[in-house]
Amino acid sequence: NAGVMQNPRHLVRRRGQEARLRCSPMKGHSHVYWYRQLPEEGLKFMVYLQKENIIDESGMPKERFSAEFPKEGPSILRIQQVVRGDSAAYFCASSPQTVGANVLTFGAGSRLTVL
Amino acid sequence: GENVEQHPSTLSVQEGDSAVIKCTYSDSASNYFPWYKQELGKGPQLIIDIRSNVGEKKDQRIAVTLNKTAKHFSLHITETQPEDSAVYFCAAKTSNTDKLIFGTGTRLQVFP
Numbered sequence: 001n002a003g004v005m006q007n008p009r010h011l012v013r014r015r016g017q018e019a020r021l022r023c024s025p026m027k028g029h030s031h032v033y034w035y036r037q038l039p040e041e042g043l044k045f046m047v048y049l050q051k052e053n054i055i056d057e058s059g060m061p062k063e064r065f066s067a068e069f070p071k072e073g074p075s076i077l078r079i080q081q082v083v084r085g086d087s088a089a090y091f092c093a094s095s096p097q098t099v100g101a102n103v104l105t106f107g108a109g110s111r112l113t114v115l
Numbered sequence: 116g117e118n119v120e121q122h123p124s125t126l127s128v129q130e131g132d133s134a135v136i137k138c139t140y141s142d143s144a145s146n147y148f149p150w151y152k153q154e155l156g157k158g159p160q161l162i163i164d165i166r167s168n169v170g171e172k173k174d175q176r177i178a179v180t181l182n183k184t185a186k187h188f189s190l191h192i193t194e195t196q197p198e199d200s201a202v203y204f205c206a207a208k209t210s211n212t213d214k215l216i217f218g219t220g221t222r223l224q225v226f227p
Contacts, residue, residue, distance in 0.1 A: 004158075033214065042121075042204060042219040043159065048212075056212055058116075091158055103149060104215060106158035 002027075004094050004107035005074075012113045019079040019086070021110045025094030032075040033104060034067060037089040046090075049075060082114045117142040117209040121218025128195050129226055136221045138205035139187040147208035148181060148188050149215065154201045162203075163190070195225045 005024040013019050025032050031050055035043040045059040049069035060067065064082075069075040079086055089111045093104040118141040128134050140148075146167040151159035165172045165179045165188065172179050176195075181188040192199055202222050206215040 031213070035217075043217040045214045045216065048214055056214055059214075103161050103164060106151075106160070108156075108158045 004029075004092055004105055006090075006092050006107035006110050008110060009108065010111050010113070012115060013082050014115050015083055016081050019082050019112055021077040021079075021090050021092075021112070022074040023077070023092030023094075023107060024074040025092075026096075026105055029094035029096045029105075031095045031097065032069050033093045033095075034075075034077050035091045035093065037091060037109070039088070043091065046077075079112070082112070084114045087112055087114045117145060117207055117216040119205060119207050119216050119218045121205050121221060123221060124219065125222045125224070127224045127226065130195060130197060132195055134192045134195050134199070134223055134225075136190045136203055136205070136223075137187060138189070138207075138218050139185075140207040140216075141186070142207070142209055143183075143186060144211075145207040145209060148179070149206050150177075150179060150190050151204045151206065151217075152201045153204065153220075159204060192223075195223075197225050197227050199223060200225045 007022050033048050034046040037043050047060050047067045048056040064080045066078045089109045091106050091109045093106045095104050121138045149164035150162050152162045153159045163177050163179050165181050176193050178191045202220045204220050205218040
């Protein structure tokens with residue numbers, strides 16, 4: 001079991017470009033969560049998805065950010081027209097069903113640097 | 116919504132001593148409280164968790180206690196070792212959603 005796979009591990013973008021971060025959940029897991037971690041800070045919830053559905057996006061910025069988890073393939077976190085403040089580590093976690101019954105397993109993260 | 120506060124932000128101990136990290140939460144209906152350890156450059160890893168129907172749970176050198184009345188829970192690490200050095204996060208699951216709300220983290224340093 002390869003665990004939660006995130007790529008790229010490091011991504012550098014210039015202001016105004018787009019960033020796409022990918023997350024493949026653990027085998028058998030159908031729930032995906034994205035968290036953002038600013039330097040020296042905690043993990044902030046962004047969005048919770050199941051296959052083809054966004055369940056809770058209360059932590060997503062209203063503009064430029066979007067997420068999807070298609071029927072086939074990884075979950076994608078997309079940031080359009082990046083700004084320096086988007087520089088952070090973005091972590092994906094997965095669970096087989098609701099958190100109440102099962103724990104979240106995190107990936108190693110994708111570190112975005114905006115120049 | 117749920118809010119989780121964590122103290123201290125940094126903690127330095129001598130190898131062999133105990134370390135205690137405390138968290139408080141705001142939503143009295145929260146029912147699941149995990150603790151994660153994050154090493155430099157890595158993702159958080161679950162080390163122990165507790166549910167609201169239990170007051171204490173222990174796994175070798177680590178233990179977690181939960182006081183539902185006071186809405187706080189604590190992580191206890193005994194006989195600390197240098198490899199325990201990391202950032203530790205507490206979290207709470209909100210009552211009506213499936214998202215974990217995290218504390219701000221505690222950077223633990225264990226000196227040999």
